[in-house]
Amino acid sequence: xxxxxxxxxxxxxxxxxxxxxxxxxxxxxxxxxxxxxxxxxxxxxxxxxxxxxxxxxxxxxxxxxxxxxxxxxxxxxxxxxxxxxxxxxxxxxxxxxxxxxxxxxxxxxxxxxxxxxxxxxxxxxxxxxxxxxxxxxxxxxxxxxxxxxxxxxxxxxxxxxxxxxxxxxxxxxxxxxxxxxxxxxxxxxxxxxxxxxxxxxxxxxxxxxxxxxxxxxxxxxxxxxxxxxxxxxxxxxxxxxxxxxxxxxxxxxxxxxxxxxxxxxxxxxxxxxxxxxxxxxxxxxxxxxxxxxxxxxxxxxxxxxxxxxxxxxxxxxxxxxxxxxxxxxxxxxxxxxxxxxxxxxxxxxxxxxxxxxxxxxxxxxxxxxxxxxxxxxxxxxxxxxxxxxxxxxxxxxxxxxxxxxx
DNA sequence: AGTCGACCTATA
DNA sequence: ATAGGTCGAC
Numbered sequence: 001x002x003x004x005x006x007x008x009x010x011x012x013x014x015x016x017x018x019x020x021x022x023x024x025x026x027x028x029x030x031x032x033x034x035x036x037x038x039x040x041x042x043x044x045x046x047x048x049x050x051x052x053x054x055x056x057x058x059x060x061x062x063x064x065x066x067x068x069x070x071x072x073x074x075x076x077x078x079x080x081x082x083x084x085x086x087x088x089x090x091x092x093x094x095x096x097x098x099x100x101x102x103x104x105x106x107x108x109x110x111x112x113x114x115x116x117x118x119x120x121x122x123x124x125x126x127x128x129x130x131x132x133x134x135x136x137x138x139x140x141x142x143x144x145x146x147x148x149x150x151x152x153x154x155x156x157x158x159x160x161x162x163x164x165x166x167x168x169x170x171x172x173x174x175x176x177x178x179x180x181x182x183x184x185x186x187x188x189x190x191x192x193x194x195x196x197x198x199x200x201x202x203x204x205x206x207x208x209x210x211x212x213x214x215x216x217x218x219x220x221x222x223x224x225x226x227x228x229x230x231x232x233x234x235x236x237x238x239x240x241x242x243x244x245x246x247x248x249x250x251x252x253x254x255x256x257x258x259x260x261x262x263x264x265x266x267x268x269x270x271x272x273x274x275x276x277x278x279x280x281x282x283x284x285x286x287x288x289x290x291x292x293x294x295x296x297x298x299x300x301x302x303x304x305x306x307x308x309x310x311x312x313x314x315x316x317x318x319x320x321x322x323x324x325x326x327x328x329x330x331x332x333x334x335x336x337x338x339x340x341x342x343x344x345x346x347x348x349x350x351x352x353x354x355x356x357x358x359x360x361x362x363x364x365x366x367x368x369x370x371x372x373x374x375x376x377x378x379x380x381x382x383x384x385x386x387x388x389x390x391x392x393x394x395x396x397x398x399x400x401x402x403x404x405x406x
Numbered sequence: 407a408g409t410c411g412a413c414c415t416a417t418a
Numbered sequence: 419a420t421a422g423g424t425c426g427a428c
Contacts, residue, residue, distance in 0.1 A: 027422070148423040154416065155422090209414025214424085265424045286422035309423080310408070337422080 019129030030159040054185035137243035140276040191239040192228040194219035214263025274330040
């Protein structure tokens with residue numbers, strides 16, 4: 001590290017402990033912005049991106065080198081004096097350590113997961129530095145209410161528009177690419193704001209769909225139960241504090257509390273438990289995780305015909321993964337999940353690049369074969385269950401779809 | 407107690 | 419047709 005960019009401080013941290021690029025865009029938090037930096041020379045020791053996140057009272061900017069996290073605090077005007085700024089910078093450092101849970105030795109966890117699980121061994125070197133964030137429970141809860149029947153890119157748009165619609169702009173600063181264009185940042189709105197009348201109608205018109213009512217009603221439940229104190233503008237509301245207290249509860253009790261909210265089923269509750277309530281062993285099971293379990297961990301089910309996610313099956317999958325990975329099973333799950341996301345992304349990126357005729361005669365949108373889907377590259381062992389003896393129904397449906405080319 | 411259809415919307 | 423599901427009614 002020769003010189004630090006203006007305003008930045010360095011926190012020594014091997015990239016193996018944290019990969020910002022992987023962690024901030026893998027569907028844990030939906031409110032980080034990533035900006036490419038203009039590259040003058042292809043130097044691997046220089047950051048390629050800047051990442052920004054808007055907290056209640058400041059914007060945190062991050063860059064990463066192989067050996068350090070570079071961080072910078074941006075405060076709204078008027079700019080405080082030097083001693084005050086030092087204080088804020090110290091707060092940001094504390095926030096970083098808490099948010100990224102830097103007390104947890106990720107290299108050690110990877111080693112343990114690898115020794116317990118051969119499947120994990122195959123991917124660990126290609127997906128390093130993927131750790132669980134320690135998010136704010138309120139924001140996390142609302143974000144994952146948005147996640148039902150939804151994909152990451154739309155969830156991201158929804159959460160961002162929620163902040164923009166219901167929070168005042170905190171500050172504006174230029175993009176880091178030197179273009180001079182300014183971007184405005186909005187904090188995540190507190191429960192009292194989303195509990196106000198008319199919110200669900202507005203959210204619907206913003207494209208939240210049936211989740212609009214869930215969000216409004218959940219916010220209302222919280223403020224009706226815990227009240228909304230006259231807050232001196234920059235502190236947490238009672239509802240938010242309540243959600244924080246779930247961290248001190250046993251997993252089952254905390255889960256029971258979360259399940260009381262509308263739009264919160266087992267899957268969403270488990271996401272919140274894992275991502276903001278310190279329940280490191282909780283594995284949120286979705287269709288994707290189910291597929292991974294079938295393909296690589298010998299769980300029953302077919303990789304094609306859709307098996308419905310019954311509560312019983314959900315429990316079975318949970319227990320299975322906890323048995324495989326141990327007390328940080330939820331963390332390990334996140335690594336697997338991210339590697340699988342990457343596998344999908346690769347298909348989107350590499351396929352159109354075949355300029356020369358590929359050996360497979362380019363059918364448009366051909367379905368990837370079983371073996372190329374998983375990110376677990378080096379020949380995944382074909383489990384007895386991975387083969388689906390009767391794909392007939394699926395094939396038939398596809399054939400019919402093709403017949404309407406208009 | 408399990409199972410089933412509806413639900414907003416965008417995209418492979 | 420499905421995306422990291424949940425709700426309400428059998």
